[in-house]
Each structure stands twice: as structure tokens, then as C-alpha cells.
Amino acid sequence: MPQRAATIVGGGIGGLAAAIALHRRGWRVEVLERAPKFTEIGAGISLWPNALHALEALGLADAVRALGTAEATGGVRDRQGRWLSRTDNAELARRFGHPLVVLHRADLLRALTEALPGDSLRPDSEVSAVRDGGRCPVVDHRGGESRPDLVVGADGLRSAVRRTLWPDAAGPRYVGYTAWRMVTEPLTDTPAQGAAIWGRGARFGYTSLPGGRMYCFATASLPAGAASGPSEYTELLRRFERWPDPVPALLAAVPADTVLRHDLYDLPPLPSFVRGRVALLGDAAHAMTPNLGQGACQALEDAVTLAPCLDDTPDVAAALRSYDLLRRPRTQSVARRSARLGAVGQLSWPPAVLLRDTAARLMPTRATLRSMTPVLGWTAPGDR
Numbered sequence: 489m490p491q492r493a494a495t496i497v498g499g500g501i502g503g504l505a506a507a508i509a510l511h512r513r514g515w516r517v518e519v520l521e522r523a524p525k526f527t528e529i530g531a532g533i534s535l536w537p538n539a540l541h542a543l544e545a546l547g548l549a550d551a552v553r554a555l556g557t558a559e560a561t562g563g564v565r566d567r568q569g570r571w572l573s574r575t576d577n578a579e580l581a582r583r584f585g586h587p588l589v590v591l592h593r594a595d596l597l598r599a600l601t602e603a604l605p606g607d608s609l610r611p612d613s614e615v616s617a618v619r620d621g622g623r624c625p626v627v628d629h630r631g632g633e634s635r636p637d638l639v640v641g642a643d644g645l646r647s648a649v650r651r652t653l654w655p656d657a658a659g660p661r662y663v664g665y666t667a668w669r670m671v672t673e674p675l676t677d678t679p680a681q682g683a684a685i686w687g688r689g690a691r692f693g694y695t696s697l698p699g700g701r702m703y704c705f706a707t708a709s710l711p712a713g714a715a716s717g718p719s720e721y722t723e724l725l726r727r728f729e730r731w732p733d734p735v736p737a738l739l740a741a742v743p744a745d746t747v748l749r750h751d752l753y754d755l756p757p758l759p760s761f762v763r764g765r766v767a768l769l770g771d772a773a774h775a776m777t778p779n780l781g782q783g784a785c786q787a788l789e790d791a792v793t794l795a796p797c798l799d800d801t802p803d804v805a806a807a808l809r810s811y812d813l814l815r816r817p818r819t820q821s822v823a824r825r826s827a828r829l830g831a832v833g834q835l836s837w838p839p840a841v842l843l844r845d846t847a848a849r850l851m852p853t854r855a856t857l858r859s860m861t862p863v864l865g866w867t868a869p870g871d872r
Contacts, residue, residue: 491516492804495627497615497649499526500788501593501769504600508546509795510638511604517640518636519604520629522614522643526601529670530593531748532695532703534759537584537775538866541787543744545792545868549586552599556591557696562682564848569732572686572848573856583857584864590682590695590703596784599625614642617670618652618766625765638804640794642787645753653763660753662712662828663777664688664832667705668724668749672741674700681855689836690730692735705737705778711835712751720747752777754827757820762808767794773815776823779830780863786819789866795867822863 494510496503499521507517519526535543535552543549551557563574579586601609618639627634641649645660679702682695689709697703706728716723721744729736736867761768770787793814797807835841 492638492798493517493634494638495634495636495638496640496642497618497627498641498643498647498770498772499523499601499609499611500528500642500644500770500772500787501600501784502791503640503797504597504604505542505546505788505791506640506642506769506794507544507608508548508600508603509791510798511608511638512546513799515606515638515798516839517608518634520613520615520627520631520634521609522630523610524612526609526611528593528597529748530704531671532697533593533667533784534695534781535589535591535594536781536785536869537580537586537588537864539590539788540586541866541868542788542792544586544786545870546603548603550598552591552596553586553589555595555599555698556589557591557604557698558587558759559682559696560680562588562695563684565683565685565732566845567687567732569685570849571683572680572845573851574853576857578855579593579857580864583861585867590697592697592703592844595686597803619648622766637765637799641666641766641767642769643773644756644771645775648767649766650758650768652771653766654758654768657758659757660755660775663707663752663754663830665707665753665830666712666714666749667707668720669703669705669750670724670746671697672702672704673743675702675737675741676700678702680683685731685735686832686833686848688732688838688841690727691833692731694734694738701740702738702741704742707834714735714750720749721827723747729776752830754823757819757823758816761807761816762812765804765808769809771793774819774823776819777826777830779833780822780826782822782826782863786822790815790819790869792868818866824864 493516496519564572684693769790797811
């Protein structure tokens with residue numbers, strides 16, 4: 489079979505993973521990224537066992553694990569700092585084959601880009617349209633046009649590929665709360681356990697990064713586009729500096745000009761992730777809230793599922809239909825679970841908050857782990 493070509497639109501985690509999976513199967517790949525560099529703007533990222541299984545399929549699990557840290561335990565606390573539930577990372581590894589690993593997004597992106605030939609990475613190549621060229625799709629971009637056998641739209645929540653080929657699909661929808669993300673300076677005394685603290689209409693979470701740093705995040709129920717005070721850091725202090733320890737100390741260690749804030753959106757379910765020889769992947773297909781920490785994890789799953797589908801037949805369109813059948817039900821189910829957890833975490837009516845916290849405190853640890861199995865128990869094609 490002649491060498492086949494794939495154009496990946498979007499140089500984020502999912503797009504790069506798809507490029508690696510295809511490149512290692514002999515495809516000629518190009519990754520079109522609209523930014524001038526392949527970089528990741530963000531803070532920390534949680535890679536759950538299913539994501540590490542996907543990275544294992546790419547031959548990168550050990551390298552990525554070495555870039556991160558795996559806490560011994562984590563869990564959920566209430567607004568007074570009392571534990572509602574805890575998760576043992578060793579038990580996660582025993583049940584699902586890998587622990588939860590946290591690292592900086594930029595480190596993960598670097599590991600992925602280094603696994604690809606340099607000439608396949610094409611920054612400053614914003615895509616304006618994808619169209620049917622008869623025998624092959626045509627991708628119009630800043631550098632000209634590409635006519636590959638396969639196009640993968642991995643260009644995020646506001647995907648140009650989705651907008652072009654799914655013009656009638658509903659756009660992103662605001663989920664009702666905003667999020668701040670930040671990384672502390674190195675600390676001499678880091679918390680022994682990570683946690684998410686549930687308040688009333690607000691949450692604050694923290695977990696360890698290598699080098700004594702901590703990745704922190706916060707949420708608050710606000711209208712979309714709501715203005716902050718003089719700065720996002722000032723707004724964080726106003727809302728969270730009186731929360732239980734170690735929140736005040738963590739906020740004090742955050743460089744004030746590094747706080748990121750994004751209103752959170754998800755994507756209404758699409759009826760299909762494919763159109764002919766074009767497939768959507770990651771947030772372009774199934775953007776979800778971050779409550780389960782599964783956005784990037786599901787994109788990695790997508791990538792290592794897509795490539796084996798294309799092994800089975802030279803008919804790209806038929807292969808993509810198989811990919812759609814495998815990925816759409818699962819990712820949309822995970823997105824629904826994440827939305828439900830976010831709704832619970834953002835409860836603000838005091839009686840509902842009391843009921844939520846009491847139910848979480850009474851749930852046995854084994855039941856919590858069992859409830860995670862449908863999400864974390866995934867294994868890569870060929871490992872089943």
C-alpha cells in the first residue's frame with residue numbers, strides 16, 4: 489500500500505498524540521498549528537490511569553511518568569477542612585494498572601513534540617477551511633493547501649474544522665461557572681495530600697507538581713464574562729484567602745501575574761464525529777468540563793483508538809465510521825458524568841450542600857473506586 493498522508497489540525501495534546509500514533513504506523517503526517525510555536529498555555533494536568541494506558545500504546549508512558557509526580561493520597565474536603573472522601577493512589581494503580589500522575593502541561597506537550605519528526609510540525613499554519621476535493625479532502629491554511637488521505641480536526645472547543653463541516657451543530661455552551669488555574673513557586677513544606685475543597689458555589693483544589701511546586705485550581709459560579717477586580721489574583725484572594733489551610737499559604741506562593749482564568753464551556757453531543765475522511769478528536773469532538781480531569785485523557789484515548797481503526801482497512805471513510813462507533817458513546821458518557829459532578833460540586837443552597845457533604849462522607853471508599861471503573865478501566869485497543 490502506498491504511504492498514506494494525514495493532516496492534523498491543531499497541535500495540542502490530542503492532535504500530537506494522533507500524529508504520533510499514525511507516524512509510528514508509517515503514515516506521513518503534518519500537524520498544522522495556528523500559534524507561532526508549539527507551546528501549551530496552562531498549568532498542571534492530571535493524567536489518570538486510562539491516559540497512561542494510551543501513552544503506553546504510544547511508547548511514552550514511562551517518559552511522561554518521569555516528568556510528573558504521583559501523590560500517595562488525595563480526596564475531597566468540606567469548607568471547614570474536614571475530609572469527605574479519600575483516594576489511595578496505590579489502590580488506583582493496583583486496580584487500573586497506573587497511578588494518577590500530575591505534571592505541567594508544557595512538559596507533556598514537549599514530550600509529545602519530541603516524539604515526532606521536526607518537519608512534520610508546522611506552526612503559524614492557521615486553517616481557514618476544510619473542503620471536499622473529490623478524491624481527497626482539501627485543507628486551506630496559511631501556508632497554502634494540503635490534500636491528504638485523512639484529516640483529523642483536533643483544534644479545540646472552537647474548532648474551525650467542526651465549524652466548516654458541521655455548520656448546523658450547536659456551538660459551545662457555558663456551564664455556569666468560571667475557573668482559575670495557577671502554579672505556586674517551590675515550597676519548603678508542601679501538603680502531604682492533594683484535595684478538592686467543596687464550598688457553596690465555589691471549589692478550591694491543589695495537588696503536587698515536581699520540584700516542590702503545587703498546581704492549584706478554583707471555581708466560582710458566575711455569569712459568563714463576569715469582570716474581576718483589579719486582577720485575577722486579587723479576585724482569588726478576595727474569594728479564597730479565608731478558606732481552610734493550606735489554601736492561604738498556597739495563594740501566597742502564587743506569582744500574582746501568572747493566574748489564568750477561563751469561563752468553562754462544554755459541547756452539546758454531536759450526532760457523529762466523522763464526515764467522509766475527516767474525523768474530530770478531543771475537545772473539537774466532545775469538549776467537557778474539567779471535573780473528572782478527563783479532557784486530555786479522552787483526547788489521548790481518541791488518538792490511540794483512531795490509528796488502529798485505520799490499520800484494518802484501506803478505506804479511510806469506513807475506518808472512521810468504526811472510530812466513531814468506538815469513541816462517541818464513551819466520550820459523551822464521560823462528558824455527562826463530568827457535568828453531573830460539576831453540578832454537585834457547585835451547589836450553593838445550604839441544605840443541598842449539607843446533604844451533598846453528608847452523602848460523600850458516608851460513601852465507602854470501595855464504592856467510590858467502583859464508581860470510577862467505567863472511566864478509568866479503559867485499556868488501549870490490542871490490550872483487551
